[in-house]
Amino acid sequence: MCKPPFATSADIPLLAKGVVLKDGNTRYVLCAVDYCELRTGAHDLFRRSIAEALGVNELQVEVHCLHPHDAPFYDTYAEMMVEMVPSRPRTTDLDFIGIAAARVAFAAREALKDLQPLTHVACGKAKVEKFASNRRVPLPNGTIGVRLSHCTDPVLIAAPEGLIDPWMRTITLLNDDRPIARLHYYASHPQSYYGQGHMNPDTVGIAREKLQKEEGIPEIYFNGCAGNVAAGKYNDGSHPLRMVLADRLYDGMKAAIASSGQPVPATLAWKTSDVIFPLRKEADFSPEHFRKMLADTSQTYPVRMTAAIALSWHDRLKIKTTVDISAYRLGPARILHLPGEAFVEYQLYAQSLQPDEFVAVASYGDGGTGYICTDRAYSEGGYEPTQSFVGPPVEEILRAGIRELLE
Numbered sequence: 304m305c306k307p308p309f310a311t312s313a314d315i316p317l318l319a320k321g322v323v324l325k326d327g328n329t330r331y332v333l334c335a336v337d338y339c340e341l342r343t344g345a346h347d348l349f350r351r352s353i354a355e356a357l358g359v360n361e362l363q364v365e366v367h368c369l370h371p372h373d374a375p376f377y378d379t380y381a382e383m384m385v386e387m388v389p390s391r392p393r394t395t396d397l398d399f400i401g402i403a404a405a406r407v408a409f410a411a412r413e414a415l416k417d418l419q420p421l422t423h424v425a426c427g428k429a430k431v432e433k434f435a436s437n438r439r440v441p442l443p444n445g446t447i448g449v450r451l452s453h454c455t456d457p458v459l460i461a462a463p464e465g466l467i468d469p470w471m472r473t474i475t476l477l478n479d480d481r482p483i484a485r486l487h488y489y490a491s492h493p494q495s496y497y498g499q500g501h502m503n504p505d506t507v508g509i510a511r512e513k514l515q516k517e518e519g520i521p522e523i524y525f526n527g528c529a530g531n532v533a534a535g536k537y538n539d540g541s542h543p544l545r546m547v548l549a550d551r552l553y554d555g556m557k558a559a560i561a562s563s564g565q566p567v568p569a570t571l572a573w574k575t576s577d578v579i580f581p582l583r584k585e586a587d588f589s590p591e592h593f594r595k596m597l598a599d600t601s602q603t604y605p606v607r608m609t610a611a612i613a614l615s616w617h618d619r620l621k622i623k624t625t626v627d628i629s630a631y632r633l634g635p636a637r638i639l640h641l642p643g644e645a646f647v648e649y650q651l652y653a654q655s656l657q658p659d660e661f662v663a664v665a666s667y668g669d670g671g672t673g674y675i676c677t678d679r680a681y682s683e684g685g686y687e688p689t690q691s692f693v694g695p696p697v698e699e700i701l702r703a704g705i706r707e708l709l710e
Contacts, residue, residue: 340670344379356408372497380615424634427563431555436536437465447685453540471555490527495545510552525665530644577625630708643672
């Protein structure tokens with residue numbers, strides 16, 4: 304049987320954390336889940352379950368993953384697809400994901416019993432030192448060096464950080480002058496080491512919970528456009544570095560809180576836009592190619608799983624041809640919500656549209672797209688385009704959607 308990697312323990316609990324916002328007329332949810340990814344039907348399931356629990360439209364529920372690699376990767380459409388092939392490469396425990404979605408929906412409904420006045424919002428940002436670096440390193444021979452979450456190649460380690468967004472952005476929700484919750488945004492793959500069977504939310508979960516224990520209020524973390532950003536320059540994968548990196552994130556959160564400006568009265572506005580993502584045109588990204596790979600029992604688990612999730616995305620677009628993106632104005636902050644593993648260029652572009660405003664970005668919504676690269680990256684090569692199921696002119700299309708929301 305073609306088997307996935309199995310977890311042997313849960314070293315740190317995996318959480319779903321979020322806020323329910325009520326503006327007098329309706330409710331909205333911003334939720335961050337300690338999973339690697341929720342794709343297609345799995346993302347729809349979480350979103351729909353929360354929406355039904357609160358009696359709102361699904362578009363008013365944002366569900367994003369933090370993307371730690373020692374955490375579940377769920378795609379219900381892919382799992383149903385592999386049921387039809389021999390030695391199925393399983394991706395999802397369909398029974399458990401239903402239970403998990405129901406637990407999160409129940410928690411959201413229970414939160415309605417304990418709503419607090421949201422009177423003011425404050426924003427702050429601070430640089431996170433020696434954590435993020437771009438994963439795509441241009442080499443002298445014209446190729447792209449791959450500097451992932453941990454790296455031991457001295458050439459890649461010595462290379463510059465490259466294009467990143469170094470800022471931790473923190474939005475504090477207040478009841479008069481009392482903080483009641485904080486939302487943190489930073490763009491980087493979060494993992495230090497992984498793949499040894501021990502489930503955990505890695506550096507971001509450690510930093511977040513350390514701060515929550517200290518402050519006694521909910522600390523909620525959203526991963527930004529981190530598709531091509533990770534800790535590889537500063538992380539060799541050794542176990543002690545996990546706490547070092549977590550402390551750097553914690554320090555960034557603390558500094559962002561300390562830098563927060565004067566609280567301003569809380570206001571809430573919301574806007575969505577539909578994006579039509581183009582599919583890849585290469586022959587080895589065609590449905591026919593992926594069906595062949597999925598049915599071939601001689602292929603490895605990663606090859607067959609990639610085929611299943613690619614076909615799942617094709618099916619997702621047959622059910623609904625568009626993907627929604629959204630922006631919230633929360634007091635002085637604008638919060639942009641994007642799907643997939645978007646490149647950091649999209650986050651920087653969003654912020655460039657409103658350079659005088661506080662713009663935070665959450666990526667890793669519906670993960671069915673895989674990586675959302677820049678158009679140039681597809682011709683440059685490297686790792687990310689091999690796991691991207693959308694292609695040119697995706698950059699122009701997504702930028703247009705972002706402009707519609709923010710300009």
